[in-house]
Every structure is written in C-alpha cells, then in structure tokens.
Amino acid sequence: MFDKVNLAEKLALFDDLWAPRTVGRFEGYELRIAKVKGEFTWHRHDLTDEFFYVVSGRLTIRLRDQKIELNAGELYVVPRGVEHQPYAEEEAHIFMIELAGTLNTGDENTAAPQREI
Amino acid sequence: MFDKVNLAEKLALFDDLWAPRTVGRFEGYELRIAKVKGEFTWHRHDLTDEFFYVVSGRLTIRLRDQKIELNAGELYVVPRGVEHQPYAEEEAHIFMIELAGTLNTGDENTAAPQREI
Numbered sequence: 001m002f003d004k005v006n007l008a009e010k011l012a013l014f015d016d017l018w019a020p021r022t023v024g025r026f027e028g029y030e031l032r033i034a035k036v037k038g039e040f041t042w043h044r045h046d047l048t049d050e051f052f053y054v055v056s057g058r059l060t061i062r063l064r065d066q067k068i069e070l071n072a073g074e075l076y077v078v079p080r081g082v083e084h085q086p087y088a089e090e091e092a093h094i095f096m097i098e099l100a101g102t103l104n105t106g107d108e109n110t111a112a113p114q115r116e117i
Numbered sequence: 118m119f120d121k122v123n124l125a126e127k128l129a130l131f132d133d134l135w136a137p138r139t140v141g142r143f144e145g146y147e148l149r150i151a152k153v154k155g156e157f158t159w160h161r162h163d164l165t166d167e168f169f170y171v172v173s174g175r176l177t178i179r180l181r182d183q184k185i186e187l188n189a190g191e192l193y194v195v196p197r198g199v200e201h202q203p204y205a206e207e208e209a210h211i212f213m214i215e216l217a218g219t220l221n222t223g224d225e226n227t228a229a230p231q232r233e234i
Contacts, residue, residue: 004185004193026168026194026214029144051143055190068121073172076121077143097143097214 007033007055011093013117020096020104021117030100033117037091042083043106048099050078057092061085124150124172128210130234137213137221138234147217150234154208159200160223165216167195174209178202 005023010033014021017035024031029048036059052061053075061068061076062085068076078084103111122140127150131138134152141148146165153176169178170192178185178193179202185193195201220228 002194004187004191006188006191008190024192024194027146027166027216031168031192031194049144070121071123073125074121074123075141075148077119077141077148099144 005031007093007095010117011035011055017091018104019112019115021115023117025100026097028100029097030102032096032098034094034096034104035091036086036088036094038088040086041105041110042085044081044083045078045098045102045106046081048102049080050084050102051097052076052078052086053095055093055095057088057090059092059094060087060089062087122148124210124212127234128152128172134208135221136229136232138232140234142217143214145217146214147219149213149215151211151213151221152208153203153205153211155205157203158222158227159202161198161200162195162215162219162223163198165219166197167201167219168214169193169195169203170212172210172212174205174207176209176211177204177206179204 002024010023020032020034022030054070054072056072059070105111119141137149137151139147139149171187171189173189176187222228
C-alpha cells in the first residue's frame with residue numbers, strides 16, 4: 001500500500017523534460033508524471049491505452065486525423081495502437097497512466113529510463 | 118475513441134451526492150466522477166483497486182488502521198480487497214478509476230445505478 005501522492009509536490013522534485021517519473025501503481029498500470037515542452041516523437045503503444053491528464057499548462061495530442069487540445073483539468077485517453085505526438089508550446093505538467101513498463105517513445109532505443117519518484 | 122473530458126464541466130452537469138457518473142474508459146476500467154459529502158458506507162472491492170483523485174474540496178479515506186486525507190490535486194489508490202469508507206466534511210468533487218461495472222458500495226442491494234455523462 002503506497003502513500004497518497006500530491007502531484008504538485010512530486011512535480012517540484014525534478015526539472016528535466018519528457019522524462020516521466022512513476023509515482024504509484026493502479027492494478028497493473030503505472031501512474032506517472034512528466035514535464036513537457038516542445039514536440040515529442042510520433043509513436044504508439046500496442047499493448048496499452050495511454051491516459052493523459054493535464055495538471056498545469058496546455059498539452060496538444062496530435063493524432064493522424066485530428067488534434068486534441070487539453071487544458072489543465074482535462075483528460076484524454078489515446079487508445080492502444082493509435083499513433084500520437086504530444087506537443088506543448090509552453091511547459092506543461094502532465095499525469096499519465098499506462099501499462100507498467102511501457103516505454104515513453106514506444107521504442108527501446110530512444111525511451112527515457114524508467115524512474116520512480 | 119472518445120472526446121476529451123473537462124472534469125469541471127462534467128461535474129457541473131449534476132448535483133446528487135454519492136452518485137458516480139462514468140465519463141470515459143481506459144483499458145477495461147471506467148473513469149468516473151462524483152460529488153460527495155458526509156460519510157459513505159464501509160465497503161471493499163475484491164476485483165479492483167480503486168483510484169481516487171480530488172478535483173476540489175477535501176476527501177478522507179478511512180481505512181481500518183489509518184486514514185488518508187486528500188486535498189485537491191492529491192491521489193490515492195485503495196488496493197483491491199481493502200475495506201474503506203470515504204468521508205467528506207464539506208462537499209468534495211472527485212475523480213475515480215475502477216474496473217468497469219464495479220458497484221460503488223460493493224453491494225448490489227445498495228449500489229447507485231451505473232450512469233454515463
């Protein structure tokens with residue numbers, strides 16, 4: 001059983017971008033936070049949906065046929081297998097849920113290390 | 118594929134307490150919101166962890182051996198099988214994730230209806 005998690009407090013502990021930290025677990029999924037700015041790589045996750053919730057700032061999730069604009073307090077689930085490209089014009093702080101062990105870029109050659117915080 | 122969800126906008130659509138609304142899905146789980154005030158029943162869910170995130174207000178999750186005090190922006194996961202009693206002195210607005218079809222009281226005789234919004 002883990003402690004409660006204060007997202008803002010956890011987000012204050014690091015500054016690097018596109019480098020998710022795992023803050024807890026739910027079922028077989030990891031609860032992760034990240035700071036993002038700029039354009040991430042196009043990728044997909046074939047084994048898991050990806051849950052996005054914006055804690056602060058604005059996040060755009062580009063899909064091949066549309067884009068989803070998320071403000072703070074908004075969530076979106078990218079279904080498994082769907083290509084997407086996160087983008088943030090200014091720094092945004094986000095909360096994500098995905099299958100434990102999921103690589104953030106979907107590619108072991110480019111993925112950020114798996115870290116807990 | 119569902120649309121993005123603005124939690125505050127969805128919460129503004131209803132007023133009844135302890136009556137969760139499903140706003141989306143992630144894997145085999147339902148994303149739910151609820152307004153709560155006062156003391157809920159002690160219960161447990163044997164088939165799913167239960168994810169709690171406080172959107173506004175304060176929520177206490179009483180466990181048999183401790184209590185978890187959650188403010189806005191804080192989350193906690195009650196592991197499957199663990200008895201818990203949510204409590205809020207003043208009205209609080211919460212976001213939850215649990216296995217699709219989970220009964221809010223853990224008991225079909227007392228559970229709120231399953232509703233989407």
